[in-house]
Amino acid sequence: MTTETERxxxxxxxxxxxxxxxxxxxxPRFIRGAGEYIDDVNLPGQxxxxxxxxxxxxxxxxxxxxxxALKIPGVLAxxxxxxxxxxxxxxxxxxxxDKQMVLPTHTVMYQSQEVAAVVAxxxxxAADGVAAVFVDYEPLQVVTDPFKALLPDAPILRPDRxxxxxxxxxxxxxxxxxxxxDAALEAAEVRISEDIYxxxxxxxxxxxxxxxxxxxxxxxxxxxxxxSQAPHAIRTxxxxxxxxxxxxxxxxxxxxxxxxGGKVPVYPGYVLAVVASLTVGKPVKxxxxxxxxxxxxxxxxxxxxxxxxxxxxxxKITGLKxxxxxxxxxxxxxxxxxxxxxxxxxxxxxxYDFDNAFVEVDGVYxxxxxxxxxxxxxxxVTEAVHxxxxxxxxxxxxxxxxxxxxxMENFIQKDQFPYKTPTGWEYDSGDYGPALQKAMDMIxxxxxxxxxxxxxxxxxxxxxxxxSFTEIVGAGPSKDFDIIGIKMFDSCEIRVxxxxxxxxxxxxxxxxxxxxxTFAQIIAEELGFPVQDIKIEYGDTDTAPYGLGTYASRSxxxxxxxxxxxxxxxxDKARKLAAHLLEASEDDLDWxxxxxxxxxxxxxxxxIQEIAFAAYTNHPQGMEAGLEAVDYYDPxxxxxxxxxxxxxxxxxxxxxxxxxRRFVAVDDCGNIINPMIVDGQxxxxxxxxxxxxxxxxxxxxxxxxxxxxxxxxxxxxTAMETPAWEVAKTVTPSPHHPFGAKGVGExxxxxxxxxxxxxxxxxxxxxxxxxxxxxxxxxxxxxxLHENGIS
Amino acid sequence: MTxxxxxxxxxGEAHEADVEPRLLLVHFLRDxxxxxxxxxxxxxSNCGACTVHVDGESAKSCTMLAVQANxxxxxxxxxxxxxxxxxxxxxxxxxxxxxxxxxxxxxxxMQAAWLLKQNDDPSEGEIREGISGxxxxxxxxxNIVKAIQQAAGTLNASESAPVLAAAxxxxxxxxxxxxxxx
Numbered sequence: 001m002t003t004e005t006e007r008x009x010x011x012x013x014x015x016x017x018x019x020x021x022x023x024x025x026x027x028p029r030f031i032r033g034a035g036e037y038i039d040d041v042n043l044p045g046q047x048x049x050x051x052x053x054x055x056x057x058x059x060x061x062x063x064x065x066x067x068x069a070l071k072i073p074g075v076l077a078x079x080x081x082x083x084x085x086x087x088x089x090x091x092x093x094x095x096x097x098d099k100q101m102v103l104p105t106h107t108v109m110y111q112s113q114e115v116a117a118v119v120a121x122x123x124x125x126a127a128d129g130v131a132a133v134f135v136d137y138e139p140l141q142v143v144t145d146p147f148k149a150l151l152p153d154a155p156i157l158r159p160d161r162x163x164x165x166x167x168x169x170x171x172x173x174x175x176x177x178x179x180x181x182d183a184a185l186e187a188a189e190v191r192i193s194e195d196i197y198x199x200x201x202x203x204x205x206x207x208x209x210x211x212x213x214x215x216x217x218x219x220x221x222x223x224x225x226x227x228s229q230a231p232h233a234i235r236t237x238x239x240x241x242x243x244x245x246x247x248x249x250x251x252x253x254x255x256x257x258x259x260x261g262g263k264v265p266v267y268p269g270y271v272l273a274v275v276a277s278l279t280v281g282k283p284v285k286x287x288x289x290x291x292x293x294x295x296x297x298x299x300x301x302x303x304x305x306x307x308x309x310x311x312x313x314x315x316k317i318t319g320l321k322x323x324x325x326x327x328x329x330x331x332x333x334x335x336x337x338x339x340x341x342x343x344x345x346x347x348x349x350x351x352y353d354f355d356n357a358f359v360e361v362d363g364v365y366x367x368x369x370x371x372x373x374x375x376x377x378x379x380x381v382t383e384a385v386h387x388x389x390x391x392x393x394x395x396x397x398x399x400x401x402x403x404x405x406x407x408m409e410n411f412i413q414k415d416q417f418p419y420k421t422p423t424g425w426e427y428d429s430g431d432y433g434p435a436l437q438k439a440m441d442m443i444x445x446x447x448x449x450x451x452x453x454x455x456x457x458x459x460x461x462x463x464x465x466x467x468s469f470t471e472i473v474g475a476g477p478s479k480d481f482d483i484i485g486i487k488m489f490d491s492c493e494i495r496v497x498x499x500x501x502x503x504x505x506x507x508x509x510x511x512x513x514x515x516x517x518t519f520a521q522i523i524a525e526e527l528g529f530p531v532q533d534i535k536i537e538y539g540d541t542d543t544a545p546y547g548l549g550t551y552a553s554r555s556x557x558x559x560x561x562x563x564x565x566x567x568x569x570x571x572d573k574a575r576k577l578a579a580h581l582l583e584a585s586e587d588d589l590d591w592x593x594x595x596x597x598x599x600x601x602x603x604x605x606x607x608i609q610e611i612a613f614a615a616y617t618n619h620p621q622g623m624e625a626g627l628e629a630v631d632y633y634d635p636x637x638x639x640x641x642x643x644x645x646x647x648x649x650x651x652x653x654x655x656x657x658x659x660x661r662r663f664v665a666v667d668d669c670g671n672i673i674n675p676m677i678v679d680g681q682x683x684x685x686x687x688x689x690x691x692x693x694x695x696x697x698x699x700x701x702x703x704x705x706x707x708x709x710x711x712x713x714x715x716x717x718t719a720m721e722t723p724a725w726e727v728a729k730t731v732t733p734s735p736h737h738p739f740g741a742k743g744v745g746e747x748x749x750x751x752x753x754x755x756x757x758x759x760x761x762x763x764x765x766x767x768x769x770x771x772x773x774x775x776x777x778x779x780x781x782x783x784x785l786h787e788n789g790i791s
Numbered sequence: 792m793t794x795x796x797x798x799x800x801x802x803g804e805a806h807e808a809d810v811e812p813r814l815l816l817v818h819f820l821r822d823x824x825x826x827x828x829x830x831x832x833x834x835x836s837n838c839g840a841c842t843v844h845v846d847g848e849s850a851k852s853c854t855m856l857a858v859q860a861n862x863x864x865x866x867x868x869x870x871x872x873x874x875x876x877x878x879x880x881x882x883x884x885x886x887x888x889x890x891x892x893x894x895x896x897x898x899x900x901m902q903a904a905w906l907l908k909q910n911d912d913p914s915e916g917e918i919r920e921g922i923s924g925x926x927x928x929x930x931x932x933x934n935i936v937k938a939i940q941q942a943a944g945t946l947n948a949s950e951s952a953p954v955l956a957a958a959x960x961x962x963x964x965x966x967x968x969x970x971x972x973x
Contacts, residue, residue: 023885023886023888024885024888026893027884027885027890027893028885029893030890030893030896031877031881031882031884031885031890031893031896031900032828032868032869032871032872032877032881033826033827033828033829033867033868033869033897034828034869035828035893035894036827037827037830037894039821039827039830039831040821040827042822123818123822124811124813124814203928204928205892205894205928206830206832206838206840206892206894206895206926206927206928207830207832207892207894208832255892255893256892257830257832257892257893257894257895258891258892258894258928258929260928289834290832290833290834290835290838291834291835511892512891512892512893512894512929513891514891676888677888679888680888680891680929680930680931680934681891682931683930683931683932683933683934684891684928684929684930684931685931686931687928687930687931687932688928710833710834710835710837711833711835711837711838711926712835712837716837716838716926716928718919718922718923718924718925718926718932719918719919719920719922719923719925719927719932719935719936720919720920720923722919722931722932724915724933724936725931725933
């Protein structure tokens with residue numbers, strides 16, 4: 001481990017390679033309002049589409065009458081499920097191998113489900129058309145509770161499935177050794193168990209989803225401008241579903257106003273816009289409203305976890321057993337790798353060294369929109385981290401040991417890496433103790449504990465919470481990781497032009513992460529071209545190499561690695577060119593970023609720009625002209641970023657309000673490309689960790705009505721609720737990644753919630769509180785205080 | 792469809808139009824005038840992505856009808872820079888990494904510009920309260936607060952020093968040194 005300041009910079013600020021806080025190349029357009037988001041794309045002759053949605057969570061459609069809508073001047077078409085059924089397009093496959101309605105033909109399955117699409121000349125007329133479509137519904141029994149969905153008398157929500165699957169149970173998945181975990185728990189001196197619910201939440205990127213579908217009948221070309229984190233996979237799915245030849249489908253993403261996992265799936269609206277464009281022969285735009293976004297797009301979490309942990313009386317963890325019911329809504333549209341229906345949830349043994357663990361998850365259908373996409377988290381890691389970090393904290397409190405001390409005593413030690421977990425993962429590298437110690441030093445942990453004792457004596461409620469998480473990102477190695485069969489490699493293509501300027505295209509996709517800057521820095525580090533001479537492109541399937549896109553913190557671990565490997569291919573050729581130009585043998589050359597020189601004669605050198613020019617003007621006989629390379633990188637393993645967070649809360653005894661007084665985050669994401677951008681990612685991730693801890697939750701009443709379907713009820717934190725985050729790093733490089741990076745976009749969202757929940761429980765433990773499910777609202781805390789006569 | 796004639800000055804330019812009475816100001820700006828820097832992020836006036844200035848006052852343009860802007864002056868993010876010279880807030884958001892996806896940024900900058908007109912030396916708490924009608928999902932607000940502090944310093948310094956050198960070239964790393972405060 002080194003501290004962030006100790007790492008040596010290999011390049012000058014002018015080159016701006018790794019470790020430089022290069023200001024972002026994408027920002028000049030954004031700060032002027034000159035970004036091009038999906039709703040800024042307007043094509044000649046463009047029409048608008050708006051969607052009729054169901055007010056019921058479960059109902060039979062007895063009829064749809066569009067006649068009044070079609071009388072409105074400017075309304076051109078109303079598309080229903082019956083129309084799609086004729087073309088076999090009323091259902092579409094999900095990424096998880098289930099199927100999803102584009103439009104229903106008989107039954108609606110959740111409130112706000114798409115029922116019909118109206119195409120009109122303006123967005124206002126399209127909305128008028130939606131209001132004039134009459135749908136006759138007959139309500140059916142609604143199932144919102146996944147446990148009730150599993151009861152024998154529950155209505156079967158998906159009668160369309162095979163005869164042997166007439167149940168609301170979707171799948172069972174397990175990992176680890178049940179017998180060994182049971183034996184460990186039986187033998188444990190201390191045994192704790194807890195029910196922990198991780199609520200349904202929504203990513204709520206400030207830009208909603210949308211598209212402009214543009215069918216050109218003359219050329220047989222479909223261009224789909226859309227908000228997608230995975231444009232190449234979308235193109236392939238479109239080709240398979242529509243039968244259009246893949247080379248005649250172009251997906252363009254433009255600038256994306258936040259993704260966080262919510263822009264991975266294919267929503268019915270995209271397909272409907274394509275169908276509408278095919279039908280009317282003109283470009284069709286669909287942009288969802290915020291309320292549509294919060295009520296109908298895929299959701300995250302919704303895990304009902306029962307966890308049991310065994311330990312010695314001194315607090316050495318000996319075993320863990322976890323049983324989880326996962327509410328997937330009416331279809332399994334999760335965006336997990338094919339072999340992992342519960343994502344990477346079995347990383348639940350966390351940062352701790354013990355031998356026995358067993359995890360099982362059952363997926364269940366309910367009358368809710370699809371669940372199981374990420375919320376800035378790598379495939380169910382947040383659920384896993386919350387459970388293990390809560391359990392470790394409960395264990396510490398139960399045996400009366402300081403939670404920091406208990407963690408230190410159970411951490412996997414530095415010399416145990418690569419470390420095999422009892423559920424089958426091999427952690428690449430880690431050094432957990434120093435990260436926790438650094439956080440404790442920054443926040444004055446011992447001082448806070450003294451303050452807490454004094455305050456408790458005065459009746460004041462203050463808590464300190466720790467989370468020492470291990471992330472699992474960078475999916476992934478092709479032997480285990482694919483989505484709909486496409487392996488989870490990623491790619492980079494680099495072209496060096498004669499004047500020494502570079503264009504590089506990547507298979508991943510920025511939704512705000514700053515790829516145009518950081519990927520240029522990777523090439524600058526590897527080849528020595530100044531970062532300002534390197535242009536990064538992505539998000540156009542006609543030009544970018546194939547890749548699986550950006551989610552699960554995979555850009556840097558996978559496409560970043562591809563970028564380094566493509567750079568190294570170019571460097572190999574550059575070395576040959578330099579040897580030719582310098583009339584020296586390749587072995588006689590020294591490389592530093594930006595130039596080759598002859599060993600022992602540093603004044604005899606050729607810059608990378610001179611070499612680039614020679615690649616087109618003076619290359620040796622027998623060598624191909626040009627200087628370019630492409631790499632498809634198949635990572636040998638995932639990467640395992642980690643960190644330790646400490647949170648201090650004060651609780652208002654009168655209102656139950658939790659105030660986050662301080663929050664220190666020490667992250668270790670391996671080697672860092674751009675420290676400024678990494679800090680920004682951590683700030684944002686922490687805020688998306690705070691959000692579900694204290695504020696955000698999508699709830700439903702018994703009739704399946706969404707009770708948090710607008711920003712009036714779904715409480716995205718403002719600057720007022722968000723604390724001034726204090727961040728720091730340790731640096732433990734990944735041993736298998738080409739430049740030792742691990743990925744960081746989601747660590748903080750994963751790590752923050754248990755630190756906050758642990759702090760609140762720490763403040764209330766003496767009242768008999770063991771767990772409060774997030775979001776920890778004033779109502780929940782006030783009820784506890786009220787029961788205990790505290791005000 | 793009934794329409795109403797309006798005259799609106801936007802970023803110093805006079806515009807005449809016949810609009811439906813129900814047309815929202817934000818849609819007039821985006822769809823009629825092509826000023827797509829002003830964004831729409833919600834339908835309940837919570838997110839502030841659509842924030843513009845109307846007669847110098849901060850306004851959420853999704854919560855105003857275009858006809859209400861008749862006879863008034865509107866300024867959008869496109870009108871904030873002085874030609875090639877960025878407004879100190881634009882420069883500061885770039886310098887301080889006060890944006891990531893950039894979608895909330897125009898509204899956030901317009902709100903911050905109004906805030907600094909009300910209070911040229913706001914505390915951190917005043918800044919946080921001042922932008923609490925604008926949601927950002929990416930940055931965690933830390934660097935937005937820093938950017939507004941930097942811009943406050945630049946604007947205050949420029950009042951005493953008439954010329955502020957602002958070498959700004961697209962895509963080029965320029966000096967991140969803010970002018971000294973006060």
